[in-house]
Amino acid sequence: MKTIQFREALREAMSEEMRRDKSVFLLGEEVAEYNGAYKVSQGMLDEFGPKRVIDTPIAELGFTGIAVGASMNGLKPIVEFMTWNFAILAADQIINSAAKMMQMSGGQYHCPIVFRGGNGTAGQLGATHSQSFESFYAHVPGLKVITPSNPADAKGLLKAAIRDEDPVVFLESEKMYGDKGEVPEGEYIIPIGVADIKRKGTDVTLVSFGKIMKLALETADILAKENIDVEVIDLRTIRPLDYGTIVESIKKTNRCVVLEESWPLASISSEIAYHVQRYAFDYLDAPVMRVTQTDTPFAFSPSLIDEALPNVKRLIEAIKKTL
Numbered sequence: 001m002k003t004i005q006f007r008e009a010l011r012e013a014m015s016e017e018m019r020r021d022k023s024v025f026l027l028g029e030e031v032a033e034y035n036g037a038y039k040v041s042q043g044m045l046d047e048f049g050p051k052r053v054i055d056t057p058i059a060e061l062g063f064t065g066i067a068v069g070a071s072m073n074g075l076k077p078i079v080e081f082m083t084w085n086f087a088i089l090a091a092d093q094i095i096n097s098a099a100k101m102m103q104m105s106g107g108q109y110h111c112p113i114v115f116r117g118g119n120g121t122a123g124q125l126g127a128t129h130s131q132s133f134e135s136f137y138a139h140v141p142g143l144k145v146i147t148p149s150n151p152a153d154a155k156g157l158l159k160a161a162i163r164d165e166d167p168v169v170f171l172e173s174e175k176m177y178g179d180k181g182e183v184p185e186g187e188y189i190i191p192i193g194v195a196d197i198k199r200k201g202t203d204v205t206l207v208s209f210g211k212i213m214k215l216a217l218e219t220a221d222i223l224a225k226e227n228i229d230v231e232v233i234d235l236r237t238i239r240p241l242d243y244g245t246i247v248e249s250i251k252k253t254n255r256c257v258v259l260e261e262s263w264p265l266a267s268i269s270s271e272i273a274y275h276v277q278r279y280a281f282d283y284l285d286a287p288v289m290r291v292t293q294t295d296t297p298f299a300f301s302p303s304l305i306d307e308a309l310p311n312v313k314r315l316i317e318a319i320k321k322t323l
Contacts, residue, residue, distance in 0.1 A: 001184055007040045007177040009151035010116075013158035014041070014078060016187075018048055021076065024162060027054040027063055028080030028117075037082050038118065038177045064090035064115070068097045071113040076162060081117030084133045084171060098167040099142030114161045116170035119147070120210065120261050121309065123175070127297035132262035134209070137169045138239040139266075144192055145238040147171040149213035151181035153236055156190030164192065173211040195242035197249070201231030204319055205249040207272060208259040209235040212310065216259050219315045230319065238268060246272065247280045254285040255322040259310055264292040286322040291315050 004012070018024045025048075026041060032055040035042040045053045056063040060081065067077035081087045087094065098111045120132040138145045144166055148154040154172070161168035198213065199220055208216040213234050220230035231249050235241065250256050256276050258269035269290035276288050294308045 001182040003180055003182055004151055005177065006151045006154055006172075006179045006181070007038060007042075009155035009181075009183055010040050010158055010172070011042065011044065012183075013155045013162070015044060015047065017159055017162040018044075018052060023074060024076045024078065025052040025054065026078045026080065027056055027067060029056055029058055029082050031055060031080050036080070038174065040177065041080070060086050060090040061093065064093040065097070067113055068093050068101070068111060071098070071111045071167075072101060072109045076112045078114045078116065078162065081115065083129060083174070084117050084119040085129045085131055087115065087117065087133075094137070094143070094167070094169070095140050099140050101142075102166070103142065110165045111167045112165050113167045114158070114170055115167070116158070116172060118174040119171035120173050121175075121298060121305070122173070124300050124302065124305070126300045130298035132210075132260075132293070133169075134171060134238045135262060135267050135271075138241075138268065142167065143239065144168045145171070146192065146236065147210040147238060148236060149176075149210055149234050151179065152183045152188075153190060153196070153234070155183055156188050157192065157236060159189045160192050163189075168192075171210065176211050190236070193237045193240040193242055195245040196234045196236055197231065197245065198234045199230065199232040201229040201253065203229040203231075203253055204255040204257060204322055205231050205233060205246065205253045206257050206259060206319065207233045207235065207246055209238065209268070210261060212259060212261040215310060215312065215315065219312050219319070222312065223316065223319065228319065228323065235268075241268075241271070243275050243279070246276065250276060250280045251283045254283055256280075256284070256288045257315070257318050257322060258288065258290040259315060260290065260292045261310065262293055263295050264290070265295065267292060289318040289322050291318050
Protein backbone atom coordinates (compact mmCIF):
# COMPACT_ATOMS: atom_id res chain seq x y z
CA MET A 1 0.00 0.00 0.00
CA LYS A 2 1.08 3.60 -0.56
CA THR A 3 -0.43 6.90 0.54
CA ILE A 4 -1.21 9.35 -2.27
CA GLN A 5 -3.60 12.21 -3.03
CA PHE A 6 -6.92 11.76 -4.81
CA ARG A 7 -5.56 13.70 -7.83
CA GLU A 8 -2.52 11.42 -7.94
CA ALA A 9 -4.73 8.32 -7.91
CA LEU A 10 -6.64 9.64 -10.92
CA ARG A 11 -3.37 10.49 -12.69
CA GLU A 12 -1.98 7.02 -12.04
CA ALA A 13 -5.14 5.41 -13.41
CA MET A 14 -5.06 7.45 -16.62
CA SER A 15 -1.30 7.11 -17.14
CA GLU A 16 -1.30 3.36 -16.56
CA GLU A 17 -4.15 2.86 -19.02
CA MET A 18 -2.50 5.14 -21.61
CA ARG A 19 0.71 3.11 -21.35
CA ARG A 20 -1.27 -0.11 -21.68
CA ASP A 21 -3.48 0.99 -24.60
CA LYS A 22 -2.35 3.48 -27.25
CA SER A 23 -5.99 4.20 -28.22
CA VAL A 24 -6.57 6.00 -24.88
CA PHE A 25 -6.07 9.77 -24.88
CA LEU A 26 -6.99 12.76 -22.71
CA LEU A 27 -8.51 16.04 -23.82
CA GLY A 28 -10.04 19.07 -22.14
CA GLU A 29 -9.42 22.63 -21.04
CA GLU A 30 -5.90 23.20 -19.64
CA VAL A 31 -5.11 19.48 -19.31
CA ALA A 32 -1.78 19.75 -21.17
CA GLU A 33 0.37 22.91 -20.89
CA TYR A 34 -1.12 23.94 -17.54
CA ASN A 35 -1.03 20.36 -16.14
CA GLY A 36 -4.78 20.44 -15.46
CA ALA A 37 -6.91 22.99 -13.63
CA TYR A 38 -6.56 20.86 -10.46
CA LYS A 39 -3.20 19.34 -11.47
CA VAL A 40 -4.75 15.92 -12.09
CA SER A 41 -2.86 15.57 -15.41
CA GLN A 42 0.45 16.98 -14.14
CA GLY A 43 3.38 15.62 -16.15
CA MET A 44 1.23 13.69 -18.60
CA LEU A 45 1.98 15.99 -21.55
CA ASP A 46 5.71 15.39 -21.05
CA GLU A 47 5.22 11.61 -21.09
CA PHE A 48 2.58 11.15 -23.77
CA GLY A 49 2.96 14.22 -26.00
CA PRO A 50 0.47 16.67 -27.51
CA LYS A 51 -1.33 14.08 -29.66
CA ARG A 52 -2.52 12.16 -26.60
CA VAL A 53 -2.85 14.96 -24.02
CA ILE A 54 -4.76 17.67 -25.85
CA ASP A 55 -5.64 21.21 -24.77
CA THR A 56 -9.02 22.28 -26.12
CA PRO A 57 -10.74 25.64 -26.58
CA ILE A 58 -13.37 26.66 -24.03
CA ALA A 59 -16.05 24.84 -26.01
CA GLU A 60 -17.48 21.82 -24.19
CA LEU A 61 -20.05 21.13 -26.90
CA GLY A 62 -17.34 21.01 -29.55
CA PHE A 63 -14.61 18.93 -27.91
CA THR A 64 -17.13 16.49 -26.43
CA GLY A 65 -18.59 15.92 -29.89
CA ILE A 66 -15.09 15.29 -31.26
CA ALA A 67 -14.46 12.76 -28.48
CA VAL A 68 -17.73 10.90 -29.15
CA GLY A 69 -16.83 10.63 -32.83
CA ALA A 70 -13.34 9.41 -31.93
CA SER A 71 -14.79 6.73 -29.63
CA MET A 72 -17.01 5.46 -32.45
CA ASN A 73 -13.92 5.02 -34.60
CA GLY A 74 -11.77 2.87 -32.34
CA LEU A 75 -10.25 5.36 -29.89
CA LYS A 76 -10.91 5.65 -26.14
CA PRO A 77 -11.11 9.31 -25.12
CA ILE A 78 -11.04 10.63 -21.56
CA VAL A 79 -12.85 13.96 -21.55
CA GLU A 80 -12.01 16.24 -18.61
CA PHE A 81 -14.53 18.93 -17.74
CA MET A 82 -13.22 21.68 -15.49
CA THR A 83 -16.53 21.21 -13.64
CA TRP A 84 -19.62 19.17 -14.45
CA ASN A 85 -21.58 22.42 -14.33
CA PHE A 86 -19.85 23.32 -17.64
CA ALA A 87 -20.76 19.92 -19.10
CA ILE A 88 -24.38 21.08 -19.33
CA LEU A 89 -23.22 22.69 -22.58
CA ALA A 90 -22.28 19.20 -23.84
CA ALA A 91 -25.41 17.42 -22.60
CA ASP A 92 -26.59 16.80 -26.16
CA GLN A 93 -23.36 14.96 -27.00
CA ILE A 94 -23.40 12.94 -23.76
CA ILE A 95 -27.10 12.11 -23.60
CA ASN A 96 -28.22 12.10 -27.24
CA SER A 97 -25.06 10.81 -28.89
CA ALA A 98 -22.84 8.76 -26.55
CA ALA A 99 -25.57 7.18 -24.43
CA LYS A 100 -27.81 6.22 -27.35
CA MET A 101 -25.29 5.32 -30.05
CA MET A 102 -25.11 1.55 -29.50
CA GLN A 103 -28.91 1.19 -29.49
CA MET A 104 -29.50 3.53 -32.43
CA SER A 105 -26.80 1.85 -34.53
CA GLY A 106 -28.16 -1.62 -33.84
CA GLY A 107 -25.00 -2.54 -31.96
CA GLN A 108 -22.65 -1.45 -34.74
CA TYR A 109 -21.02 1.35 -32.72
CA HIS A 110 -19.86 1.31 -29.13
CA CYS A 111 -18.77 4.50 -27.35
CA PRO A 112 -15.91 3.56 -24.99
CA ILE A 113 -15.48 7.02 -23.50
CA VAL A 114 -15.01 8.50 -20.00
CA PHE A 115 -16.38 11.91 -19.10
CA ARG A 116 -14.79 13.12 -15.85
CA GLY A 117 -14.38 16.25 -13.71
CA GLY A 118 -15.36 18.08 -10.53
CA ASN A 119 -18.93 17.67 -9.30
CA GLY A 120 -21.06 19.10 -6.50
CA THR A 121 -20.44 21.94 -4.10
CA ALA A 122 -16.98 23.42 -3.68
CA GLY A 123 -17.38 26.44 -1.43
CA GLN A 124 -18.64 29.88 -2.45
CA LEU A 125 -19.14 29.29 -6.18
CA GLY A 126 -22.81 30.27 -6.41
CA ALA A 127 -25.86 28.41 -7.70
CA THR A 128 -24.65 27.72 -11.24
CA HIS A 129 -21.33 26.16 -10.21
CA SER A 130 -22.40 24.02 -7.24
CA GLN A 131 -24.68 21.33 -8.62
CA SER A 132 -24.51 17.56 -8.04
CA PHE A 133 -25.29 15.64 -11.21
CA GLU A 134 -25.53 11.99 -10.11
CA SER A 135 -29.29 11.61 -10.58
CA PHE A 136 -29.23 13.81 -13.71
CA TYR A 137 -27.04 11.34 -15.62
CA ALA A 138 -28.12 8.15 -13.81
CA HIS A 139 -31.58 8.79 -15.28
CA VAL A 140 -30.24 8.08 -18.80
CA PRO A 141 -30.08 4.47 -20.13
CA GLY A 142 -26.77 3.84 -21.87
CA LEU A 143 -24.62 5.71 -19.37
CA LYS A 144 -22.73 4.31 -16.40
CA VAL A 145 -22.27 6.71 -13.47
CA ILE A 146 -19.45 6.49 -10.91
CA THR A 147 -18.65 8.73 -7.94
CA PRO A 148 -15.70 7.63 -5.76
CA SER A 149 -15.15 8.85 -2.20
CA ASN A 150 -11.43 8.13 -1.68
CA PRO A 151 -8.15 7.73 -3.65
CA ALA A 152 -8.17 3.92 -3.78
CA ASP A 153 -11.71 3.76 -5.17
CA ALA A 154 -10.91 6.61 -7.56
CA LYS A 155 -8.00 4.73 -9.10
CA GLY A 156 -9.66 1.33 -9.25
CA LEU A 157 -12.91 2.61 -10.69
CA LEU A 158 -11.34 5.00 -13.21
CA LYS A 159 -9.23 2.16 -14.65
CA ALA A 160 -12.39 0.04 -14.93
CA ALA A 161 -14.21 2.96 -16.59
CA ILE A 162 -11.47 3.48 -19.18
CA ARG A 163 -11.58 -0.21 -20.13
CA ASP A 164 -15.38 -0.30 -20.33
CA GLU A 165 -17.08 -0.47 -23.74
CA ASP A 166 -19.83 1.95 -22.69
CA PRO A 167 -19.78 5.70 -21.96
CA VAL A 168 -19.01 6.38 -18.30
CA VAL A 169 -19.78 9.54 -16.34
CA PHE A 170 -17.10 9.85 -13.65
CA LEU A 171 -17.99 12.40 -10.96
CA GLU A 172 -15.20 13.69 -8.71
CA SER A 173 -15.10 16.66 -6.33
CA GLU A 174 -12.95 19.77 -6.33
CA LYS A 175 -12.80 19.48 -2.54
CA MET A 176 -11.32 15.97 -2.68
CA TYR A 177 -8.36 16.37 -5.03
CA GLY A 178 -5.99 16.99 -2.12
CA ASP A 179 -7.39 14.21 0.09
CA LYS A 180 -4.86 11.50 0.95
CA GLY A 181 -5.49 7.79 1.27
CA GLU A 182 -3.92 4.36 0.90
CA VAL A 183 -3.89 2.84 -2.59
CA PRO A 184 -2.73 -0.72 -3.37
CA GLU A 185 0.52 -1.09 -5.29
CA GLY A 186 0.51 -2.56 -8.79
CA GLU A 187 -2.48 -3.42 -11.00
CA TYR A 188 -5.66 -2.47 -9.18
CA ILE A 189 -9.19 -2.44 -10.64
CA ILE A 190 -12.59 -2.25 -8.90
CA PRO A 191 -15.59 -3.73 -10.75
CA ILE A 192 -18.25 -1.22 -11.78
CA GLY A 193 -21.56 -1.69 -9.97
CA VAL A 194 -20.30 -3.03 -6.63
CA ALA A 195 -20.95 -1.04 -3.44
CA ASP A 196 -18.58 -1.18 -0.47
CA ILE A 197 -19.43 -1.49 3.22
CA LYS A 198 -17.05 1.06 4.73
CA ARG A 199 -18.15 0.32 8.29
CA LYS A 200 -20.04 -2.67 9.62
CA GLY A 201 -22.90 -2.14 12.08
CA THR A 202 -26.08 -3.68 13.46
CA ASP A 203 -28.52 -0.86 14.33
CA VAL A 204 -29.13 1.12 11.14
CA THR A 205 -27.94 1.13 7.51
CA LEU A 206 -26.58 4.48 6.30
CA VAL A 207 -26.20 4.71 2.52
CA SER A 208 -24.21 7.46 0.80
CA PHE A 209 -21.66 8.20 -1.93
CA GLY A 210 -19.05 10.73 -3.06
CA LYS A 211 -17.36 13.28 -0.83
CA ILE A 212 -20.26 13.40 1.63
CA MET A 213 -19.17 9.92 2.73
CA LYS A 214 -16.88 11.83 5.11
CA LEU A 215 -19.98 13.15 6.90
CA ALA A 216 -21.48 9.66 7.01
CA LEU A 217 -18.39 8.14 8.64
CA GLU A 218 -17.94 11.08 11.04
CA THR A 219 -21.55 10.73 12.18
CA ALA A 220 -21.17 6.97 12.65
CA ASP A 221 -18.15 7.60 14.90
CA ILE A 222 -20.10 10.11 16.99
CA LEU A 223 -23.09 7.77 17.41
CA ALA A 224 -20.81 4.87 18.36
CA LYS A 225 -20.09 6.77 21.59
CA GLU A 226 -23.85 6.54 22.32
CA ASN A 227 -23.82 2.78 21.59
CA ILE A 228 -25.60 3.27 18.25
CA ASP A 229 -23.93 0.95 15.74
CA VAL A 230 -24.21 2.37 12.20
CA GLU A 231 -23.44 0.29 9.10
CA VAL A 232 -22.12 2.64 6.38
CA ILE A 233 -22.45 1.71 2.70
CA ASP A 234 -20.57 3.61 -0.02
CA LEU A 235 -22.43 3.09 -3.31
CA ARG A 236 -19.36 4.04 -5.42
CA THR A 237 -21.36 3.34 -8.60
CA ILE A 238 -24.71 5.08 -9.09
CA ARG A 239 -25.62 3.33 -12.34
CA PRO A 240 -25.66 0.34 -12.21
CA LEU A 241 -26.66 0.60 -8.56
CA ASP A 242 -25.86 -2.25 -6.16
CA TYR A 243 -29.31 -2.76 -4.62
CA GLY A 244 -28.35 -6.20 -3.29
CA THR A 245 -25.79 -4.90 -0.79
CA ILE A 246 -28.32 -2.40 0.59
CA VAL A 247 -31.11 -4.96 0.95
CA GLU A 248 -28.84 -7.51 2.65
CA SER A 249 -27.68 -4.84 5.11
CA ILE A 250 -31.27 -3.87 5.95
CA LYS A 251 -32.13 -7.52 6.62
CA LYS A 252 -29.60 -7.21 9.45
CA THR A 253 -30.24 -3.66 10.73
CA ASN A 254 -33.98 -3.27 9.89
CA ARG A 255 -33.53 0.48 9.33
CA CYS A 256 -32.24 2.69 6.53
CA VAL A 257 -31.12 6.31 6.14
CA VAL A 258 -29.84 7.72 2.83
CA LEU A 259 -27.47 10.70 2.80
CA GLU A 260 -27.09 12.67 -0.42
CA GLU A 261 -25.50 15.96 -1.47
CA SER A 262 -28.22 16.93 -3.92
CA TRP A 263 -31.83 18.06 -4.15
CA PRO A 264 -34.56 15.75 -2.82
CA LEU A 265 -36.94 15.45 -5.80
CA ALA A 266 -36.19 12.59 -8.23
CA SER A 267 -32.95 11.93 -6.37
CA ILE A 268 -30.80 8.84 -5.83
CA SER A 269 -32.22 8.69 -2.30
CA SER A 270 -35.74 8.58 -3.77
CA GLU A 271 -34.75 5.62 -5.95
CA ILE A 272 -33.18 3.77 -3.04
CA ALA A 273 -36.19 4.41 -0.79
CA TYR A 274 -38.50 2.94 -3.45
CA HIS A 275 -36.33 -0.13 -3.95
CA VAL A 276 -35.98 -0.76 -0.22
CA GLN A 277 -39.74 -0.64 0.40
CA ARG A 278 -40.28 -2.90 -2.62
CA TYR A 279 -37.70 -5.58 -1.80
CA ALA A 280 -37.02 -5.24 1.94
CA PHE A 281 -40.42 -4.13 3.27
CA ASP A 282 -40.85 -7.09 5.63
CA TYR A 283 -37.48 -6.34 7.24
CA LEU A 284 -38.10 -2.64 7.95
CA ASP A 285 -38.92 -1.59 11.51
CA ALA A 286 -39.18 2.11 10.53
CA PRO A 287 -39.74 4.20 7.40
CA VAL A 288 -36.69 4.97 5.25
CA MET A 289 -35.31 8.40 6.09
CA ARG A 290 -33.21 10.61 3.84
CA VAL A 291 -31.02 13.66 4.39
CA THR A 292 -30.39 15.84 1.33
CA GLN A 293 -29.52 19.36 0.30
CA THR A 294 -32.39 21.81 0.70
CA ASP A 295 -34.71 22.12 -2.31
CA THR A 296 -33.29 25.48 -3.43
CA PRO A 297 -30.59 26.76 -5.77
CA PHE A 298 -27.29 26.80 -3.92
CA ALA A 299 -26.33 30.05 -2.18
CA PHE A 300 -23.12 32.09 -2.20
CA SER A 301 -23.42 33.20 1.44
CA PRO A 302 -21.45 30.93 3.83
CA SER A 303 -24.25 30.98 6.42
CA LEU A 304 -26.83 29.96 3.80
CA ILE A 305 -24.47 27.25 2.50
CA ASP A 306 -24.35 25.79 6.01
CA GLU A 307 -28.14 25.78 6.13
CA ALA A 308 -28.50 24.17 2.70
CA LEU A 309 -26.07 21.26 3.01
CA PRO A 310 -26.62 18.09 5.05
CA ASN A 311 -24.78 18.24 8.37
CA VAL A 312 -24.06 16.04 11.38
CA LYS A 313 -27.00 17.43 13.38
CA ARG A 314 -29.57 16.69 10.67
CA LEU A 315 -28.10 13.26 10.00
CA ILE A 316 -28.12 12.28 13.70
CA GLU A 317 -31.75 13.41 13.97
CA ALA A 318 -32.73 11.26 10.99
CA ILE A 319 -30.90 8.20 12.32
CA LYS A 320 -32.43 8.56 15.77
CA LYS A 321 -35.91 8.89 14.25
CA THR A 322 -35.51 5.46 12.67
CA LEU A 323 -34.47 4.09 16.06
